[in-house]
Amino acid sequence: MFRALALWMFLMLAAVPAWAQSAPSGLLTDLELPGPLTREQADYLGVPKDAASFRLSEIKGEYLLLEVFSMYCPHCQREAARVNELYQAVAASPYAGRILFLGLGAGNSVFEVEVFRKQYKVPFPLFADPDFLIHKAVGQVGTPCFLFLKLPGGGQGLPILDSLIGGFGDTQAFLQRLVRAGRIEK
Amino acid sequence: MKLLTGFVLILALAGSAWAQLPAGSVYEPGQLKPRDSVQLLRVGDKAPDFSLRSLKGEVVRLSDFRGKKNVVLSFVPAAFTPVCSDQWPGYNLARPLFEERGAVLLGITTDNRPSQHAWVQEMGGLWFPVLSDFWPHGAVAASYGILRKDGMAERALFVIDRQGVIRFIDVHDINTRPELGALMRALDQLQ
Numbered sequence: 001m002f003r004a005l006a007l008w009m010f011l012m013l014a015a016v017p018a019w020a021q022s023a024p025s026g027l028l029t030d031l032e033l034p035g036p037l038t039r040e041q042a043d044y045l046g047v048p049k050d051a052a053s054f055r056l057s058e059i060k061g062e063y064l065l066l067e068v069f070s071m072y073c074p075h076c077q078r079e080a081a082r083v084n085e086l087y088q089a090v091a092a093s094p095y096a097g098r099i100l101f102l103g104l105g106a107g108n109s110v111f112e113v114e115v116f117r118k119q120y121k122v123p124f125p126l127f128a129d130p131d132f133l134i135h136k137a138v139g140q141v142g143t144p145c146f147l148f149l150k151l152p153g154g155g156q157g158l159p160i161l162d163s164l165i166g167g168f169g170d171t172q173a174f175l176q177r178l179v180r181a182g183r184i185e186k
Numbered sequence: 187m188k189l190l191t192g193f194v195l196i197l198a199l200a201g202s203a204w205a206q207l208p209a210g211s212v213y214e215p216g217q218l219k220p221r222d223s224v225q226l227l228r229v230g231d232k233a234p235d236f237s238l239r240s241l242k243g244e245v246v247r248l249s250d251f252r253g254k255k256n257v258v259l260s261f262v263p264a265a266f267t268p269v270c271s272d273q274w275p276g277y278n279l280a281r282p283l284f285e286e287r288g289a290v291l292l293g294i295t296t297d298n299r300p301s302q303h304a305w306v307q308e309m310g311g312l313w314f315p316v317l318s319d320f321w322p323h324g325a326v327a328a329s330y331g332i333l334r335k336d337g338m339a340e341r342a343l344f345v346i347d348r349q350g351v352i353r354f355i356d357v358h359d360i361n362t363r364p365e366l367g368a369l370m371r372a373l374d375q376l377q
Contacts, residue, residue, distance in 0.1 A: 115280060
């Protein structure tokens with residue numbers, strides 16, 4: 001009995017790192033992002049181009065896939081082409097214009113975000129978070145991290161419909177996962 | 187009880203899989219004294235020459251680049267630590283920026299080569315030479331005034347022009363990563 005209990009305790013302790021890595025859930029604070037935006041960013045997100053800042057809740061869409069990444073993260077580098085593929089898959093689907101994409105470079109300067117955007121030809125807006133302020137607000141997650149949010153959200157924040165830390169593997173399967181999480185109808 | 191043990195075993199195995207994710211696979215040294223050395227060199231000084239062996243076994247001499255290339259020396263404190271393990275993979279992405287500016291990048295730590303080898307493999311490879319300043323321990327770092335009391339190098343960047351003159355120094359807070367834009371602007375000044 002004692003041996004079984006000791007084994008059980010050991011296994012519980014071994015399981016702790018998995019729980020510590022759990023992806024965000026619940027509500028996400030309505031983050032404020034810095035402007036001004038480029039014409040392309042403003043048109044895509046539906047927010048004023050010259051705004052000094054804007055909040056996620058001001059984005060004109062039904063759903064937002066927020067990717068927390070870092071130019072320095074080799075996993076994010078490897079995932080970049082797949083994220084672009086997902087963007088194209090959404091654009092070619094009935095969900096085009098309803099699911100929007102936005103990237104946050106955790107600990108990255110504007111210069112570093114631009115290096116990442118140019119290198120991987122990222123087609124959706126990317127924003128810098130040089131002091132990790134936004135990264136802290138999303139729970140200091142590992143990168144890449146994907147948060148699927150319902151827009152515009154309420155006074156308490158934006159509902160996190162689904163989230164994932166790490167790569168998502170098959171693009172179509174992940175898109176279907178998002179559709180299920182959002183209960184999105186065609 | 188057996189059922190419960192089986193259930194927790196599955197959870198534990200799931201933990202091992204998740205532990206391979208970006209966060210958590212490196213040694214966490216905690217918050218260190220931001221700087222633990224005394225500045226020895228200034229912008230405008232001649233860069234101390236050195237020869238160190240790379241992971242490929244080649245001997246790399248700073249003076250070999252004299253008259254040919256600008257050189258960026260990136261000293262980082264230690265293999266398998268969090269900030270170092272994303273600073274250098276970031277330089278993988280920035281390779282064209284170094285090359286456009288006629289610069290070579292040399293990465294230096296005071297680790298021995300077997301440790302460096304394992305670490306670089308773990309990071310998926312690096313395009314620039316990684317040099318070991320292990321023995322005499324930290325001698326090159328000491329000649330640049332950046333050897334910490336614990337035997338690690340500071341997290342430091344030196345830009346050296348084609349004449350072998352130091353044109354930029356950033357002995358950075360060891361706990362944080364230097365911003366890439368500042369380094370590129372320093373290289374732009376050499377054009």
